[in-house]
Amino acid sequence: MKLRHFIAIIGFTITTLVFSQQKQITLQDIWTGEFRTEGMQALHSMANGNQYSVLNFNRQDRTSTIDIYDYKTLEKVKTLISSADIAEIQGFFDYSFNENETKIILTTKSRPVFRRSTLGEYYIYDIASKKVVKVSDDLVQEPTLSPDGTKVAYGFENNLYVKDLKSGKVSQITTDGEKNKIINGITDWVYEEEFSFVRAFDWNADSNQIAFIRFDETNVPEFSMDVYGSDLYQTQHVFKYPKAGEENSKVSLHLYNLNSKKVEELKVDKTYQDFYIPRLEWTNEANVLSVQFMNRHQNELDLWMIDTKTMTSQKVLGEKDKAYIDVTFNLTFLEDNSFIWTSELDGFNHIYHYAKNGKLINQVTKGNWEVTNYYGFNEKANTIYFQSTENGSINRDVYSIKLNGKSKKRLTQKDGTNSAAFSADFTYFINTFSSATTPYEYTLVDAKKGEIVKNIKDNKRLVEQLKGYVLSKKEFSTISINGNNLNMWTIKPANFDANKTYPLFMYQYSGPGSQQVANRWNGANDYWYQMLAQQGYIVVCIDGRGTGFKGADFKKVTQNELGKYEVEDQIEAAKQLGKLDYIDAERIGIWGWSYGGFMSSNALFKGNDVFKMAIAVAPVTSWRFYDTIYTERYMTTPQENPTGYDENSPINHVDKLKGDFLLIHGSGDDNVHVQNTMRMVEALIQADKQFEWMIYPDKNHGIYGGNTRLHLYKKMTNFIHETLGDKIEANRE
Numbered sequence: 001m002k003l004r005h006f007i008a009i010i011g012f013t014i015t016t017l018v019f020s021q022q023k024q025i026t027l028q029d030i031w032t033g034e035f036r037t038e039g040m041q042a043l044h045s046m047a048n049g050n051q052y053s054v055l056n057f058n059r060q061d062r063t064s065t066i067d068i069y070d071y072k073t074l075e076k077v078k079t080l081i082s083s084a085d086i087a088e089i090q091g092f093f094d095y096s097f098n099e100n101e102t103k104i105i106l107t108t109k110s111r112p113v114f115r116r117s118t119l120g121e122y123y124i125y126d127i128a129s130k131k132v133v134k135v136s137d138d139l140v141q142e143p144t145l146s147p148d149g150t151k152v153a154y155g156f157e158n159n160l161y162v163k164d165l166k167s168g169k170v171s172q173i174t175t176d177g178e179k180n181k182i183i184n185g186i187t188d189w190v191y192e193e194e195f196s197f198v199r200a201f202d203w204n205a206d207s208n209q210i211a212f213i214r215f216d217e218t219n220v221p222e223f224s225m226d227v228y229g230s231d232l233y234q235t236q237h238v239f240k241y242p243k244a245g246e247e248n249s250k251v252s253l254h255l256y257n258l259n260s261k262k263v264e265e266l267k268v269d270k271t272y273q274d275f276y277i278p279r280l281e282w283t284n285e286a287n288v289l290s291v292q293f294m295n296r297h298q299n300e301l302d303l304w305m306i307d308t309k310t311m312t313s314q315k316v317l318g319e320k321d322k323a324y325i326d327v328t329f330n331l332t333f334l335e336d337n338s339f340i341w342t343s344e345l346d347g348f349n350h351i352y353h354y355a356k357n358g359k360l361i362n363q364v365t366k367g368n369w370e371v372t373n374y375y376g377f378n379e380k381a382n383t384i385y386f387q388s389t390e391n392g393s394i395n396r397d398v399y400s401i402k403l404n405g406k407s408k409k410r411l412t413q414k415d416g417t418n419s420a421a422f423s424a425d426f427t428y429f430i431n432t433f434s435s436a437t438t439p440y441e442y443t444l445v446d447a448k449k450g451e452i453v454k455n456i457k458d459n460k461r462l463v464e465q466l467k468g469y470v471l472s473k474k475e476f477s478t479i480s481i482n483g484n485n486l487n488m489w490t491i492k493p494a495n496f497d498a499n500k501t502y503p504l505f506m507y508q509y510s511g512p513g514s515q516q517v518a519n520r521w522n523g524a525n526d527y528w529y530q531m532l533a534q535q536g537y538i539v540v541c542i543d544g545r546g547t548g549f550k551g552a553d554f555k556k557v558t559q560n561e562l563g564k565y566e567v568e569d570q571i572e573a574a575k576q577l578g579k580l581d582y583i584d585a586e587r588i589g590i591w592g593w594s595y596g597g598f599m600s601s602n603a604l605f606k607g608n609d610v611f612k613m614a615i616a617v618a619p620v621t622s623w624r625f626y627d628t629i630y631t632e633r634y635m636t637t638p639q640e641n642p643t644g645y646d647e648n649s650p651i652n653h654v655d656k657l658k659g660d661f662l663l664i665h666g667s668g669d670d671n672v673h674v675q676n677t678m679r680m681v682e683a684l685i686q687a688d689k690q691f692e693w694m695i696y697p698d699k700n701h702g703i704y705g706g707n708t709r710l711h712l713y714k715k716m717t718n719f720i721h722e723t724l725g726d727k728i729e730a731n732r733e
Contacts, residue, residue: 022468022469022470023468023469023470024469024531024534025469025470025471025530025531025534026531027528027531027710027713027714028710029527030527030528030531030713031524031710032710035462035465035466035522035527037459037462038440038457038458038459038461038462039440039442039457040054040430040442040456043421043430044095044096044097045422045423045424046424047100047101047424048424048425049071049423049424049425049426050070050071050423050425050427051068051069051070051071051077052068052069052421052430053066053067053069053080054066054067054069055093055095057091057093061084062090063082063083063084064082064083064091064092064093065080065081065082065083066079066080066081066095066104067080068080071423071427071444072428072453074444074454080104081106081125086123086125088123088132088134089106089108089123089132090108092107092123093110094106094107094110095107096145098145098146098147098149099145099147100147100148101127102126102127102128102149103124103125103126103127103149103165104124104127105122105123105124105125105135105143105145105152106122106124107120107121108120108122108123109121111139113141114192114670115671115701116192116193116196116197116198117141117186117187117192117198118141119139119140119141120140121134121135121139122134122135122136122140122143123135124145124165126165133165133168135152135154135163136154136156136161136163136170138156138157140154140155140156141154141155141156141186141198141199142154142155142186142198142199142201144199144201144203146207147203147205147206148207149165150164150165150166150207151163151165151207152165153173153185153203153210155185155186155199155201157177157179158177158178158179158181158182158184158186159172159173159175159176159177159184159185160173160174160177160185160201160210161173162210162256171261173185173210173212173256173263174214174263180222180238180239180240181216181217181218182215182216182217183215183217183249184212184215184254185199185200185201185212185214186199186200187200187215188215188217188220188240189239189240189241189627189670190241190242190248190249190627190629191215191249191276191278193627193629193671194627194630194633195276195278195279195327195629197279200212200213200280201213202280202281202282203282204282204286204287204289204308205282205284205285205286206286207258208257208258208286209255209256209257209258209286209287211253211254211255211256211266211280211282211289211308212253212254212255212256212280213251213253213254214251214253214254215249215250215251216249216250216252217240217249217250219247219250220242220246220247220248220249221240221242221243221246222239222240222241223238223240223241223673224236224237224238225237225667225668225669225670225673225674226667227668227698228667228697228698229698237668237670239670241627241670242627242628243624243626243628243631244623244624244627244628244632244635244637244638244645245624245628245637245638245639248274248296248628248629251275251276251277252265253265253267253277253291253306254266255308266289266306266308266311267313268291268293268304268306268313268315269312269314269315270302270315272293272295274295274296275293275294275295275296276294276295276296276298276629277291277292277294278292278294279327279329279331280292281331283305283333283337284333284335284337285337287307287309288305288306288307288308288337289305289306290304290305290331290333291303291304291306292327292331294325294327296628296632296637297324297632297633297636298325298629298632299320299321299323300318300319300320300321300325301318301319301327302315302317302318302319303315303316303317303318303331303341303358304316316354316356316357316358317341317354317358319343319345321344322559323552323556323559324556324633324634325344326344326349326513328342328374330342330351332374332376332377334377334379335379336356338353338354338355338361339353339354339356340352340353340354340364340374340377340384341354342371342374344552345363346363347551347553348367348369348552349370349371349372349552350363350364350366350367350370350371351363351364351365351371351374351384351401353403362404362405363405364384364401364404364405365386365388365401365405365408367390368551369388369389369390369393370388370389370393370548370549370550370551371387371388372388372389372549373386373387373396373419374386376426377403378426378447380425380426381426381448382402382404383401383403384400384401384402385398385399385400385411385420385422385426385429385447386398386401387399387418387419387420389549390410391410391415392415392519393487393515393549393550394476394487394515394517394518394519395415395416395417395519396416396417396418396419397410397411397412397418398410398411398418398419398420398429398431399411400447400448400450409450410450411429411447411450412431412433412445412450413450414433414435414438415435415519416433416434416435416436416519416520417435417518417519417520417521418431418432418433419431419432420432420445423447426447427446427447427448428444428445428446428447428453429444429445429447430442430443430444430445431443431444431445434520434521435519435520435521436473436474436476436489436519436521436522437473437474439458439462439463439521439522440458440459440521441458441459442456442457443455443456469530470494470534471494471530472492472493472494472533473491474489474490474491474526475489475491476488476489476517476519477489477490479542479573479576479577481542481544481573481576482565482568482569482572484545484569486542486544486569486573487517487542487543488517488540488541488543488573489517489541490538490540491529491530491533491538491539492533493534493536493538494533496538496582497582498582499582500582501581501583501584502537502538502583502584503537503538503587503588503589503724503725504538504539504540504574504577504578504583504584504587504588504589505532505537505538505539505540505588505589505590505724506539506540506541506542506573506588506589506590506591507525507529507541507590507596508543508544508570508596508599508600509592509594509595510543510546510547510566510570511546511547511594511595511596512547512555512558512562512633512634513547513548513555514543514547514548514595515543515548515549516541516543516547517541517542517543528713531717532717532720535721535725536725537720537724537725538582538583540573540577542569542570544565544570544573545558545566545569546558546562546565546566547566558634559634560634560635560636560641560644561644562623562634562635562644563598563599563602563623563648563649564647564648566599567602567603567606567607567648570590570599570603570607571603571606571607571610574588574590574603574607574611575610578610587612587724587726588610588611588612588724589611589612589613589615589720589723590604590611590613590614590615591614591615591616591617591716592615592616592617593617593618594617594618594619594620594671594672594701595620596617596619597615597617597620598619598620598621598650600615600616601614601619601621601650601663601680602648602650604657604659604661605650605653605654605656605657606653606656608656608657608658608659609658611659612659612660612723612724613659613660613662613719613720613723613724614659614660614661615662615664615719615720616650616661616662616663617664617665617703617712617716618664618665618666618669618671618672618701618703619650619665619672619676619677619680620649620676621649621651621676621677621679622645622646622649622650622651622652622676622679623638623645623648623649624638624645624646624649625673625675625679626672650680651676651679651680651683652683654680654684654687654689655687655689657684657687657689657691659723660691660719660722660723661689661691661692662691662692662693662694662715662716662719663677663680663691663693663694664677664694664695664696664703664712664715665693665694665695665696666695666696666697666698666700666701666702667696667697667698667699668698668699668700669699669700669701670700671700671701672701677693677695681693692719694715696708696712
C-alpha cells in the first residue's frame with residue numbers, strides 16, 4: 001500500500017514536471033495565428049497536364065506572381081506573371097484562366113456583398129502580348145472569359161454586359177435590372193446562400209451565346225438591418241429575403257445571341273409552378289443547354305436539354321424523393337454527350353452513367369458508403385476519379401474506377417482526410433492529407449498506381465512547435481444512442497485521472513447532412529477545446545441523427561421535424577456520459593453556432609434536468625424566421641407543417657429554462673437575422689427567465705473582424721468557467 005502511494009507521488013511529480021516545461025494554449029495564441037498551417041494557394045492544373053500554377057505573394061516587396069511548376073519534378077519552370085512587371089496594377093490576390101489558357105483574369109480589389117458574392121476590380125492579362133485590359137472602371141461581379149478568349153461577360157448593377165477585348169466595345173445585354181426588383185445573370189440572396197452559386201450565366205462552346213437566369217424579386221418581402229458604423233446616424237441595409245412560406249423570386253431562363261444581339265426567353269415543354277432553377281450548364285454541343293428544374297418542396301428534380309437552334313426541349317432525367325434531393329455540381333458531359341450524375345437513388349450517394357437521352361447505362365459505384373466528391377472523368381483511360389467514405393464515415397479516400405464500375409482502386413494510403421487536385425490529363429494528382437494527429441501534407445501522387453511520386457509540402461514546423469504545448473489526443477469512438485451507433489470524439493485533460501470527476505462540455509452542429517466528427521486536422525475551435533481540456537474540462541462532440549455520410553435514411557430521418565431527433569440524441573448522450581464515474585453529471589454544458597445554436601438552446605430547454613448551461617451563437621430560434629430554400633427543403637412550408645415548425649423551435653420552450661444561458665449574435669447577420677435573438681430575448685423576459693446575452697454591432701454570421709473573435713471566445717470561456725468550473729480548482733488539488 002505504501003509502495004503504491006510512493007509510486008503515485010513519483011508519477012505525479014514527473015507529470016507535473018513535464019507539464020511545467022510545456023506551455024498552455026491561450027486564446028491569444030489561437031486568434032493571432034500562432035497555429036497557422038502552410039498550404040498551396042490558388043492551385044490550377046495547366047491544360048498540358050504536365051504543369052500546374054500557383055499564386056505566390058512576396059511579403060517583402062509585396063508583389064504577386066503566378067508561378068508554373070512541373071508535376072514530375074515539382075521544380076519551378078517559370079513565372080508566368082509578376083505584378084512587378086505590370087504598370088497598371090500594384091498586385092493581385094486571385095486569378096482564373098480562360099478555356100485555352102491564352103488569357104487570365106486578375107483580381108486586384110474585392111469587396112464582399114454576401115457570403116459568396118463580391119464586387120471587384122478586374123484586369124485581363126494576355127499571355128502572348130503581356131498586355132492588360134481593365135474589365136470596367138466600375139466594381140463588377142463574376143467576370144467570365146468566353147472560351148475563345150475574345151470577350152468577357154460580367155454583371156453590374158443587376159444587368160449583364162459583354163466587353164470585346166480587341167475593340168474595347170462594351171455591349172449591355174439587359175436593361176431592366178434594378179436593385180431589389182430585377183437581377184439578370186447573378187443570383188438573388190437565397191439562391192447564393194442555399195444553392196451555393198453566384199454566377200447565373202454561362203458561355204456556350206462557340207462563344208456566341210450566353211444563357212442566363214433572370215430573377216424577378218419584386219414581390220419578395222424585404223428585410224432591413226441597421227448599420228451602426230461610426231457616423232452620427234446609422235444607415236440601413238435593405239434587401240430581399242424570402243422567409244419560409246413567403247414568396248420567392250420568379251425565375252426565368254434567357255438566351256443572348258451575340259450575332260443577332262437579341263435576348264429571348266427559353267422555355268421547356270412543361271409548365272412549372274413555384275419552381276427553382278438551381279443549375280444551368282452548356283453541354284459539349286454549342287447549341288445544347290442543360291438546365292435543372294426543381295419544385296418548391298425540392299423532392300422532384302428534372303434535367304432538361306434545350307436545343308437553342310431549333311428551340312426545342314427534352315426532359316432526359318427526372319428524380320423524386322420522399323424527403324428532398326441534394327443539388328450538386330457533379331453533372332459532367334462526356335465526348336459523346338452521355339453524362340455522369342450523382343444520386344442517392346439506392347440509399348447512398350453514388351455515381352451513375354446516363355446516355356445522352358437519359359437512359360441509364362449503369363450505376364458506377366455501389367455500397368453502403370458515400371461518394372463525397374466527384375473529381376472527373378479520364379476519357380483516354382475510361383476512368384472516373386472520386387472521393388468516398390468507404391474506409392469509414394469519418395475518413396476520406398481518393399479512388400479510381402472504370403466507367404463500367406469495375407477495377408475500383410484506392411489511390412490514397414493514409415487513414416484520415418484525403419482530397420485530390422488532378423492534373424488536366426489525370427496523370428497525377430496533388431493529394432492534401434490530414435488527420436487528427438497529422439497537419440496538412442501535400443504530396444504528388446501517380447493517378448494510375450496510387451504511389452507517391454514526391455512530397456511537396458508539409459507542416460513539420462507546426463508539429464515541432466506543438467510539442468512545446470500541453471495537448472491531449474482526440475479520441476474517436478461511437479456511442480449507442482436511440483438504436484444508432486453515433487460517431488463521437490472526446491478530448492480529456494492531459495493529466496486525466498479516472499478517479500476524479502470532470503465537468504463535461506459538449507459541442508455539436510447537427511444540421512442535415514453535416515459532419516463534425518471527422519478524422520482531420522485541427523481548426524481554431526479544436527485548439528480552444530484543447531485549452532479547455534487543460535483547464536479541467538472533458539470536451540465531447542457527437543454527430544446525431546440527421547447528420548451526413550451514413551446513408552440517406554440516417555440523414556433524412558429528421559424530415560419535417562428539425563430539432564426533434566437531433567435534440568433527443570444530444571440529451572440522451574449527455575445522460576449516458578453523465579453516468580461515467582469520471583463525469584460530474586451536475587456539470588454538463590453544451591454549445592453551438594448557427595444550427596448548433598438552435599440545437600444548444602433546445603437541448604438546454606428540453607433537457608433542463610441534464611444540462612446545467614448552454615451557449616448559443618447566432619442561433620435560429622424559430623424556423624419561421626429562416627429562408628425558404630433551406631427551411632422548406634426539410635420542413636415544407638409553415639402553412640403545411642405548423643406543428644413541425646413550432647414544436648421544435650426553442651423560442652416556444654423558454655418556460656423550461658432552468659440552467660445558465662448565454663445568447664450571442666451579430667447585429668449585421670444577413671443570414672440568421674438578429675431578429676431570432678431579439679424575439680428569443682423578449683420571450684425569455686416575458687417568461688421571467690434570467691440569462692446572459694451579447695450583441696456584436698454590425699458583425700455578420702461569422703462574427704469576426706479586428707479583435708472580435710478574441711473577445712467572443714473570452715466571453716464564452718469566462719461563461720464556461722462561471723457555470724461549469726466551480727469545482728475545477730478543488731479538483732486540481
